Amino acid sequence: MKKTWILACLAAVGIILMVVFRGQEDSTPVPVPEFPTEPPEYSLVNPAHIHNQEKWGIMNTHDPALVKDGEMYYTFSTDIMVGGSYPFGIMVRRSEDLIDWQYIGQALEDIPEEAMEWANPENLWAPDVVKMNDTYYLYYSVSRFGVNRSYIGLATSDSIEGPWEHQGKVIKTSGSDPVNAIDPNITFDRDGVPWMVYGSFWEGIHLLEIDPATGKPVEDGFGKLLAVRDYMADRAIEGPNIVYNPDLDMYYLFSSYGSLNSDYNVRVARANEITGPYVDYNGNDLTDLSVRPVYEAGTKLIGGYKLGNEHGWVAPGHNTVLQDGENFFMAHHARAQADPNWSYLHIRKILWTEDGWPVVSPSRYAGETLQPIPESMLIGEWEHLRHPRNEINVTSRSIELLSNGVVVADDGEHKWAFEGESTLVLTWDTEQGDVVETVTVHPGWDWRNDKPTLYFTGLDEDGVSAWGKKDEVNLDE
Missing domain, CATH: 2.40.128.10 (Lipocalin)
Known part of the structure; x- marks a missing residue:
């Protein structure tokens, strides 16, 4: 009996000590997190920079494709220029840290005659770049606003900075076709097979398997429908981008909804397989036109906003997502609220919710990391x-x-x-x-x-x- 009493006392003392030490451990103050250092200053809506390409930085970026090659980051983007006209060629920018960006010129020197005759473009749109079998593949869109007589072309190079050699048509559509051949994005499934997601308005977003030897579709046709909107919403969905998260073993389809100049916004849905079906946070299948009201489909990550006295931004959209080690980053363009003619590159860090949904930082990336916060x-x-x-x-x-x-x-x-x-x-x-x-x-x-x-x-x-x-x-x- 005495022995039992002693053991009980020792156990009680152990519990007390454990609670004390655990309390001491829990009371250890969390250190002040490490904040980003001062990034380069970008002068926004500054007419003095219109014709000075060395000062463009993130200015004049539209529909950016974000890629990493070695230790360097690149964006390839649509040919636009505030306050002037920009020649065909696809804009290229380069950065060592995703923060300080330099405009370095154009990827292409000319456009194939076939593409010019087919689409009669005003500029080149929405490129994408991917590396397959030690070759860089540059996809680009040739079209005019409001029509679907469009053409996705391909050029290849041994270097991400070129020179690029034209490889002709990937896919083209005419006014009698139900889809629109623009906004290509190449992604790889869990087995390393490349796919191209593309499309805009009309019958929405489609997916085609790609031959890694040629960079072109394995089969003829328009591919599988992944997402669409109906006439009540003016069918406004475009700029698709699919990302595979290996930790979650899920595919995420990002796309832009709304009008390019006013209510553009980025939304996301996810699927177990790259071919879909893609459903949003609320379980809506993006091919289900019965969802009402129509704006409810898709989980909205970012739209036009003004946060405190910060610069206001309108029509953020046409994003791409880059996985860089354990980190994910979103690149998109946004227009200055002060004057929507000015379009800028935004890089944002992606964070993930406990139930596996991406969310984006309210601020442009400046080198921050996720840390414990006191x-x-x-x-x-x-x-x-x-x-x-x-x-x-x-x-x-x-x-x-x-x-x-x-x-x-x-x-x-x-x-x-x-x-x-x-x-x-x-x-x-x-x-x-x-x-x-x-x-x-x-x-x-x-x-x-x-x-x-x-x-x-x-x-x-x-x-x-x-x-x-x-x-x-x-x-x-």
Whole structure:
């Protein structure tokens, strides 16, 4: 009996010590995260730079394809120029860090006569570049706005910087065809087989298997339908891009919805197989035209927005996604709210929700990494916005996170809680019931105010994207 009593006492002491030490461990302060250093300054909407290509940087970028070759990053993009006309050729930019971009010229010196005669283009659109069998394949679109007499062409090179040799037609469509041969993107399935996703308006987005020896389709025809919109939405879907996430063993179809100059926005759906079916966060199949209202299909990641006093952006879209080691990055263009004639390259870091959906940072990439965040750094004033699927351009509102778990906003008091190392849960009390946003907090750079700060990004339980930016961060905490 005495022995049993002693053992029980020792066990109790052990439990107490374990609790004490665990409490000490849990109470270890989280260090201040490492913030990005000051990136290069880009002067936006500056007429002095119109004819100075050395100053273009991210300016005049539209429909960017983002690729990595060795230690260097490249974008290939549509031929456009604010305040002037730009010759055929496909713009090329280069960067060592995805932050500081230099315009380095054009990929192509001429356009095949067949393509010119078929489509009579005003410029070249929406290129894509991929490396297969030690050869670089450059795909490009030849068309005119509002018609589907279009042509996807191909050029090859031993170097990503060229020179490029034309290889002719990949696919072309005419006015009598149900699809539109533009916006090519090459992706590889889990077995390394290349596929081309393409299309715009008309009967939507299609997928073709590609022969890696030629870079052209294995079979004739338009391929398999992956996504479409109906006449009520003016069939506005284009700029497709498929990405395979090996950790999740899922395929993600990104595409742009809406009008190029006003309500363009990027949406995503996912599938177990590259051929689909692709469904959004709410289970909508992107080929199901019975989904009503029509704007509900697709999980919207980014649309036009203004976050605090930052520069406002309209019509962000035509993205590509790059997997770089463990990181994923989205490249897209966006137009300056101050003057939508000016189009700029945006690179954003992609984060992943616990249930396997991509979300994008509210800020252009400046070298930030995902790190544990001290809970005390969350307390204070923030800018907060949501990207509802049916709203064109959204503006943030000011909120304040108090130390007692209360969120003060213009419509009353709500709740917040911090979970794990960087997960913030915001619970909004609305007339329709609680709306819960689960977001990831990460360091970033406030490009407009030239300082480091905290951002958050995530989704609510209905798949609506939510963003935030802290007004001031105390780096000495």
